[in-house]
Amino acid sequence: MNILETKGLTKTYGGLNANYNIDFTLPRGEIHALIGPNGAGKSTFVGMLSGRIPATRGKVWFDGAEVTRLPAHKRISLGIAYTFQITSVFGKLPVRENVALAVRRILGRDREAVRAKVDGVMERVGLTEQADQLAGDLSYGHQRVLEIAMGLAQNPELFILDEPTQGLALPEVEAFMQLVKDLRGETTILLIEHNMNVVMEVSDSLTVLNNGEVLARGTPEEIRANADVQAAYLGGA
Ligand SMILES: Nc1ncnc2c1ncn2[C@@H]1O[C@H](COP(=O)(O)OP(=O)(O)OP(=O)(O)O)[C@@H](O)[C@H]1O
Numbered sequence: 471m472n473i474l475e476t477k478g479l480t481k482t483y484g485g486l487n488a489n490y491n492i493d494f495t496l497p498r499g500e501i502h503a504l505i506g507p508n509g510a511g512k513s514t515f516v517g518m519l520s521g522r523i524p525a526t527r528g529k530v531w532f533d534g535a536e537v538t539r540l541p542a543h544k545r546i547s548l549g550i551a552y553t554f555q556i557t558s559v560f561g562k563l564p565v566r567e568n569v570a571l572a573v574r575r576i577l578g579r580d581r582e583a584v585r586a587k588v589d590g591v592m593e594r595v596g597l598t599e600q601a602d603q604l605a606g607d608l609s610y611g612h613q614r615v616l617e618i619a620m621g622l623a624q625n626p627e628l629f630i631l632d633e634p635t636q637g638l639a640l641p642e643v644e645a646f647m648q649l650v651k652d653l654r655g656e657t658t659i660l661l662i663e664h665n666m667n668v669v670m671e672v673s674d675s676l677t678v679l680n681n682g683e684v685l686a687r688g689t690p691e692e693i694r695a696n697a698d699v700q701a702a703y704l705g706g707a
Pocket residue numbers: 483487488506507508509510511512513514515
């Protein structure tokens with residue numbers, strides 16, 4: 471069963487189709503990567519999934535229900551979590567409190583339950599030692615991990631990660647890949663990622679966007695062997 475589906479999804483800016491007629495399905499439980507050259511339309515696409523960008527045309531379904539016109543916060547409460555390219559942690563609050571803010575969205579004000587969930591999430595992503603530091607004092611890599619923690623804290627059914635490894639050092643990238651693998655079976659992941667090593671290592675399947683349209687879809691092996699995909703990347707089109 472598909473947790474997410476789009477039909478004819480289109481976003482037009484002036485005369486430019488940033489996304490054009492995107493038909494997309496995401497089976498529940500899959501780790502799926504969205505790749506494509508700069509400007510291909512990846513951020514626009516996930517913006518329409520999360521509700522930050524209104525679609526010009528087309529429809530989006532989540533868990534069988536149409537959500538095309540639902541505001542972003544309502545989609546979050548349905549179970550769509552996402553992290554952005556730009557870090558969105560609250561720098562003046564301790565790490566623990568950042569995670570707690572996200573946890574309270576689903577657990578409300580039950581202090582014991584919130585504390586237990588916060589501890590569990592921080593342990594899981596490896597931030598326990600930093601719990602009492604101000605988020606703004608964390609290294610860049612740890613801030614990215616904190617963002618992931620804030621997403622996980624909401625028990626997402628669909629977790630959208632927008633360029634999660636950008637700016638990370640190699641050991642941090644490796645820790646991220648392990649975390650994604652550990653999440654397999656717990657949540658569905660849609661990963662926008664430029665690092666091909668990461669994509670090929672963790673994804674069950676990939677969609678390639680080019681000029682706002684779906685160029686190809688398949689397993690990492692199929693995509694690697696696809697001549698159109700090679701041309702889109704190497705040709706710089
Ligand atoms: N607010 C906007 N107004 C006008 N054009 C836009 C806007 N947002 C995106 N675009 C254009 O839409 C196209 C797709 O952009 P988008 O950011 O979705 O691509 P992307 O694949 O995420 O790129 P990158 O890998 O560089 O992040 C680009 O040509 C971009 O210039």
